[in-house]
Ligand SMILES: Nc1ncnc2c1ncn2[C@@H]1O[C@H](COP(=O)(O)OP(=O)(O)OP(=O)(O)O)[C@@H](O)[C@H]1O
């Protein structure tokens with residue numbers, strides 16, 4: 001269902017890589033997306049390895065969400081070839097909890113198996129919502145709702161976790177907590193992660209590798225080699241941040257202290 | 264404290280800055296506090312009805328209104344009691360209730376199924392939606408002659424009229440809710456790999472439920488209305504039949520009793536649906 005294979009490739013009868021080598025779990029080849037005449041994604045190749053945490057940066061409107069939706073299998077209009085794990089979860093910028101189901105029912109929605117509810121409770125505990133399983137989603141705060149959405153994504157034990165600015169709407173304090181939580185959960189469930197964000201610091205704190213999307217292509221693809229625990233004051237942190245900001249077209253000196261607000 | 268000393272700008276003394284005190288529960292000016300009611304609201308509301316009844320009774324007792332025009336309240340009350348004790352009222356209510364219930368039990372599922380068919384498939388929408396929206400403007404009561412031609416004047420005719428009347432509000436409200444469902448929730452269902460049936464059950468139907476219930480309330484009102492109409496036109500039983508029979512003998516007390524019974528039945532159905540609403544829409548904030 002996700003093999004959006006162009007007919008040309010079929011005609012050439014290329015071998016399909018059914019078993020992907022060296023632990024690659026995401027392989028996207030020549031991914032192109034047009035909206036009318038506009039080419040938003042232009043012939044993108046991308047690979048993500050098992051358990052790898054990749055952050056995707058880019059200016060607003062650069063096509064980050066479009067790429068993520070393509071990998072999620074939500075976009076049938078995308079050209080190219082995409083191979084992804086069958087077990088994958090998406091967390092959107094809004095928590096997208098169904099208001100008419102309790103938090104626990106939302107978390108286990110569509111989950112099969114007799115112990116689904118027990119698993120759901122366990123994951124809710126893990127994200128610190130143990131007491132809220134029977135609550136209605138509308139009674140949760142923004143951060144709580146987003147944690148419930150994270151629980152819903154993780155309870156499926158995804159091989160690939162797709163996060164589209166999941167913390168974008170949260171306040172700075174809650175965001176720090178969510179970073180810690182996400183790191184802990186990723187260490188436990190070890191999914192490959194694609195985190196779309198426009199917060200450079202967030203990318204540097206969490207990711208093993210950072211991509212920058214510019215003009216429909218991946219203009220920068222760098223590993224984040226900063227010793228853990230990562231601190232914003234580290235020399236490596238600062239220099240990589242400058243490089244990423246430059247790639248995103250932000251002039252740090254000229255924009256001074258407004259930099260972080262405007263990203 | 265005088266009102267002047269209490270003005271905020273004087274308290275804080277900032278010239279040129281206009282400050283206002285916001286009303287909080289414990290800072291309300293004593294003069295502005297509403298006078299405590301001596302009479303509870305419910306009793307005040309009842310007073311109007313009681314007054315009307317008293318005037319009506321007075322008019323009847325003094326002979327201003329002839330019982331042939333309108334029977335007085337006492338008269339109506341005793342007739343009501345007679346009709347209850349001799350069983351005529353109970354029988355009539357039961358027959359009428361059955362007609363409405365059967366009509367709704369058929370009409371509601373029909374409207375719902377049509378709405379699902381039209382809301383969930385392109386073919387369904389093309390086939391059903393414009394047809395329903397055209398037929399909606401046919402005055403239902405105007406269908407009566409045709410229905411009599413088809414079904415005669417028996418039970419089938421009365422029930423079909425109710426079925427048709429009920430189908431439309433259910434359809435229009437539910438189909439519209441399904442059509443305007445939040446696409447983000449459908450997208451979520453796709454990422455969670457819900458089956459088509461699970462998507463309908465967990466996402467589509469709950470989203471359409473509030474509108475469906477609005478439709479159900481409208482449908483109930485229409486059902487009672489059509490019942491009154493068809494029972495007065497031709498019936499050998501039921502409340503409408505009692506009324507027509509009473510009309511021939513100028514028994515205005517019986518007519519008034521029947522009207523009141525219709526009103527109470529309509530009210531009770533509405534209360535019933537509200538109760539169901541309160542239960543199944545618990546998740547809505549402010550409930
Ligand atoms: N369904 C669509 N139809 C037409 N244009 C679209 C559609 N979806 C996205 N686009 C366009 O594609 C471009 C990329 O959109 P996308 O949502 O991927 O940006 P983004 O990088 O996620 O931006 P942001 O950081 O603001 O979320 C935008 O210019 C947008 O207008």
Ligand SMILES: [Mg+2]
Pocket residue numbers: 064065066164
């Ligand atoms: Mg986006």
